[in-house]
Amino acid sequence: xxxxxxxxxxxxxxxxxxxxxxxxxxxxxxxxxxxxxxxxxxxxxxxxxxxxxxxxxxxxxxxxxxxxxxxxxxxxxxxxxxxxxxxxxxxxxxxxxxxxxxxxxxxxxxxxxxxxxxxxxxxxxxxxxxxxxxxxxxxxxxxxxxxxxxxxxxxxxxxxxxxxxxxxxxxxxxxxxxxxxxxxxxxxxxxxxxxxxxxxxxxxxxxxxxxxxxxxxxxxxxxxxxxxxxxxxxxxxxxxxxxxxxxxxxxxxxxxxxxxxxxxxxxxxxxxxxxxxxxxxxxxxxxxxxxxxxxxxxxxxxxxxxxxxxxxxxxxxxxxxxxxxxxxxxxxxxxxxxxxxxxxxxxxxxxxxxxxxxxxxxxxxxxxxxxxxxxxxxxxxxxxxxxxxxxxxxxxxxxxxxxxxxxxxxxxxxx
RNA sequence: CGGGGCGUAAUAUAGUGGUAGUAUAUAUGCUUUGGGAGCAUACAGUCCGAGUUCGAUUCUCGGCGCCCCGACCA
Numbered sequence: 001x002x003x004x005x006x007x008x009x010x011x012x013x014x015x016x017x018x019x020x021x022x023x024x025x026x027x028x029x030x031x032x033x034x035x036x037x038x039x040x041x042x043x044x045x046x047x048x049x050x051x052x053x054x055x056x057x058x059x060x061x062x063x064x065x066x067x068x069x070x071x072x073x074x075x076x077x078x079x080x081x082x083x084x085x086x087x088x089x090x091x092x093x094x095x096x097x098x099x100x101x102x103x104x105x106x107x108x109x110x111x112x113x114x115x116x117x118x119x120x121x122x123x124x125x126x127x128x129x130x131x132x133x134x135x136x137x138x139x140x141x142x143x144x145x146x147x148x149x150x151x152x153x154x155x156x157x158x159x160x161x162x163x164x165x166x167x168x169x170x171x172x173x174x175x176x177x178x179x180x181x182x183x184x185x186x187x188x189x190x191x192x193x194x195x196x197x198x199x200x201x202x203x204x205x206x207x208x209x210x211x212x213x214x215x216x217x218x219x220x221x222x223x224x225x226x227x228x229x230x231x232x233x234x235x236x237x238x239x240x241x242x243x244x245x246x247x248x249x250x251x252x253x254x255x256x257x258x259x260x261x262x263x264x265x266x267x268x269x270x271x272x273x274x275x276x277x278x279x280x281x282x283x284x285x286x287x288x289x290x291x292x293x294x295x296x297x298x299x300x301x302x303x304x305x306x307x308x309x310x311x312x313x314x315x316x317x318x319x320x321x322x323x324x325x326x327x328x329x330x331x332x333x334x335x336x337x338x339x340x341x342x343x344x345x346x347x348x349x350x351x352x353x354x355x356x357x358x359x360x361x362x363x364x365x366x367x368x369x370x371x372x373x374x375x376x377x378x379x380x381x382x383x384x385x386x387x388x389x390x391x392x393x394x395x396x397x398x399x400x401x402x403x404x405x406x407x408x409x410x411x412x413x414x415x
Numbered sequence: 416c417g418g419g420g421c422g423u424a425a426u427a428u429a430g431u432g433g434u435a436g437u438a439u440a441u442a443u444g445c446u447u448u449g450g451g452a453g454c455a456u457a458c459a460g461u462c463c464g465a466g467u468u469c470g471a472u473u474c475u476c477g478g479c480g481c482c483c484c485g486a487c488c489a
Contacts, residue, residue: 143485363447
């Protein structure tokens with residue numbers, strides 16, 4: 001992409017009411033734009049990050065047999081009345097159409113997925129399986145806050161699994177646990193993210209969350225450094241020891257809940273009569289699990305965790321582009337421009353649309369500042385200086401280290 | 416939802432019961448070009464409604480919006 005064609009721009013200052021680090025940096029860098037409290041547009045740069053996060057999640061869930069689908073956000077009242085949540089769920093957005101029919105804007109999809117799979121599920125031979133989607137969720141938060149960390153509209157990956165018995169659920173539950181660990185590793189959050197024992201809310205006694213440590217978090221967790229697991233403050237009174245090693249040495253930290261996994265068991269299969277025939281022909285209720293992970297919140301978390309005084313510092317796996325190619329004086333120096341174009345084409349030929357080419361007619365300082373703000377992992381500069389040496393200058397955004405390499409050697413930065 | 420704060424240009428800010436100023440951004444011209452370049456010119460603003468007043472951006476009331484703390488939060 002040529003940066004001169006970007007319809008978005010960076011800005012020196014964030015709107016004064018954006019106090020949270022993630023929103024401030026993401027807005028300044030041109031990744032998101034706020035429409036109203038807790039509701040944001042994802043601009044081309046931010047959308048690329050979001051899609052990269054989604055693709056990592058998608059790849060890992062597909063590996064364990066997850067089947068991707070997409071369910072409606074507009075959901076009939078009747079489904080929600082069946083579980084009693086039409087009246088009890090206070091974050092539910094309700095809309096009425098011309099004929100007076102009432103609908104909910106989906107905050108989650110148990111009420112939809114259960115009758116959906118019921119249309120196909122008959123026998124124990126059909127079990128187990130799991131489905132998932134990436135979808136915009138709507139929750140009428142009493143108070144949206146912290147930029148894209150707690151919005152009223154956000155992107156959620158929600159997965160649901162269906163089993164013949166609890167043992168089978170437990171097996172898959174562990175598979176998803178392990179998969180989440182891999183996902184957060186690939187997202188660059190592995191070292192900061194802890195599986196956390198937490199309350200089950202209205203679903204079950206306990207659940208498990210994945211919590212990323214940062215002062216910007218709204219949760220408090222107690223980490224057992226021996227086992228790399230944590231306990232949420234909400235259950236620390238009843239769960240005083242580490243569930244793995246029974247140790248009592250904890251480190252208190254603030255954290256963001258980036259994922260959670262639940263055993264639903266029959267909580268939703270019961271009200272919808274989701275059953276299957278077992279080997280003896282008897283009807284049994286299907287056992288369920290559900291597994292959430294929010295790509296938009298992950299994006300905010302990464303912005304929050306990986307940033308320095310100059311701006312964002314994206315992990316390479318989720319960066320909007322891998323390379324930021326910057327020409328200095330290219331608008332008036334044909335040699336520079338030609339070399340930049342040559343490099344631009346070469347990288348795109350090798351690894352595709354992974355290079356942002358800053359071909360704008362701006363001062364070096366302005367371009368460098370923008371590049372730092374956007375946080376693209378590798379900055380390549382082409383100027384009269386580099387032409388003289390016949391090398392490319394590559395700067396690592398994270399470490400600040402600068403290296404002069406040939407076009408051929410640039411390939412070591414490809415992955 | 417309770418408490419608090421704040422609404423002046425695209426952004427950040429100053430100020431005033433009587434003509435609203437600065438910086439950035441934007442446009443044009445000239446000069447610049449390795450860490451947010453310089454000069455000149457131009458464009459651009461008081462959240463909405465009511466009240467008080469000769470006159471309200473300013474004071475009063477109401478609304479709307481945004482942020483923060485708390486409560487809430489699958």
